[in-house]
Amino acid sequence: MKQDNCIFCRIISGEIPSHTIYEDDQFKVILDVAPATKGHALIIPKKHYANLYELPEDTAADAIKLAKKMMKIMTDKLNCDGFNIIQNNGEIAGQTVFHFHMHLIPRYEDDGEILKYISLHPSQEEMEETKRIITE
Ligand code: AMP
Ligand code: ZN
Numbered sequence: 001m002k003q004d005n006c007i008f009c010r011i012i013s014g015e016i017p018s019h020t021i022y023e024d025d026q027f028k029v030i031l032d033v034a035p036a037t038k039g040h041a042l043i044i045p046k047k048h049y050a051n052l053y054e055l056p057e058d059t060a061a062d063a064i065k066l067a068k069k070m071m072k073i074m075t076d077k078l079n080c081d082g083f084n085i086i087q088n089n090g091e092i093a094g095q096t097v098f099h100f101h102m103h104l105i106p107r108y109e110d111d112g113e114i115l116k117y118i119s120l121h122p123s124q125e126e127m128e129e130t131k132r133i134i135t136e
Contacts, residue, residue: 003048008099012046022073026059027066032103036114039078039106043067049100051089063102070104080106084115 002009010016012028021041022029032040043063049055055063071083086103088095105114122130 001048003099006048006097006099008044008097008101009048012044022066022070024066026062029066029070029104036103036105037080037108037111039074039080039104041070041074041104043070043102043104045100050098051095051100052087053089055100067102067104074104074106078106081109082107086115 002013004010007016011018011030018028019031020028021031026046028044028046029041030044032042043066045055045059045063047059049059052060067085071085074080075083084103084105084107086105087101088103
């Protein structure tokens with residue numbers, strides 16, 4: 001269901017313009033307005049779901065299939081050297097638009113460490129404890 005206060009719903013309906021690079025009955029793929037690299041794009045389902053928790057499994061599967069298809073096309077056309085697929089869920093995870101989307105970020109040699117995170121250094125005991133919590 002379209003949400004009037006959702007920027008991506010308004011892009012899907014055409015109310016707000018976008019640089020659309022692919023469209024089918026389920027998805028629109030647009031260029032990100034603030035790209036991390038040349039070609040940074042967003043896969044957006046036409047139906048409003050806030051995040052991956054809410055996305056139906058079938059749509060999630062189709063989104064990944066489309067990511068694979070777009071990666072191939074974009075690698076051919078943009079001559080990039082790799083790809084990051086990023087998908088943020090929740091404010092703490094960096095989500096700023098609460099309509100599910102996947103970032104397709106073409107990577108080029110020498111484009112810099114645009115996505116580096118600082119690693120924790122857990123002990124073996126902490127690793128075991130984390131495993132226990134998740135798997136029990
Ligand atoms: P996230 O932080 O994962 O929620 O990503 C939201 C993304 O949407 C950001 O990378 C923004 O640059 C992008 N964005 C926001 N508004 C627009 C817009 N009107 N057209 C294209 N991309 C947008
Ligand atoms: Zn929406």
